[in-house]
Structure formats: C-alpha cells, structure tokens
Amino acid sequence: QVQLVESGGGWVQPGGSLRLSCAASGIIFRIYDMAWYRQGPGKQRELVASITSGGRTNYADSMKGRFTISRDNAKNTAYLQMNSLKPEDTAVYYCRKSLGDNLVSWGQGTQVTVSS
Secondary structure (H helix, E strand, C coil), rough: CCCEEEEEEEEEEECCEEEEEEEEEEHHHHHCEEEEEEECCCCCCCEEEEEEECCHHHHHHCCCCEEEEEEEECCCCEEEEEEECCHHHEEEEEEEEEECCEEEECCCCCEEEECC
C-alpha cells in the first residue's frame, strides 16, 4: 500500500523557517519524481517545488531562493526547507509522487501558518 505522510508543519512568525518531511512507504522511492504543492485559503493548489529521481530540481518563481527541496533515498523521504516565510506562504502543503505523468499519489497534507 502506497503511503505518503507529511510532517513538520505548524505555526511560525514571518521571517521564520520550517522543514517539511514526506515519508514514503510501499514504493521504490528512488525511481519516483517527488514534488511539493500547496493550497492556500480560497486558492487553487499550486506547485511549490519538484525534484526528479535524478535529483534535478525546479521551483515556482515566488519560492526561488527561499525554499529548497531535497530527497534522501536511503530514508525514503523528501524534504522542503522553507526560509524567510511570509504570511502569503500560509497553506496546506502536500507531497506528491509520480513516475512521469503516471502513478501519481498524494499525501494528506500538513498545515503551515505564517503570522505574527
């Protein structure tokens, strides 16, 4: 059974940092592309960052320089390091795995709230 479990969300003040984790099970993690998406209040789900099975990364423009996606294949885990957080980063953050456009699965999401 495929499972993606996000953790690490919470409340943080503007300018703060959080590190999200996505632990995968039931898959051969190293062959999958991984991505983080987010959905803010009243907004559509949007791509935050992605990392291919080979380690190539891609970021949404508003996250470049602040967020870093990484993966540890030995731990079957993907990460999202978020720095210089802003109130507009408040959202539910979701982990996604895919093999090209196929075999897509999502985690349940983790809430990130940025406020003073």
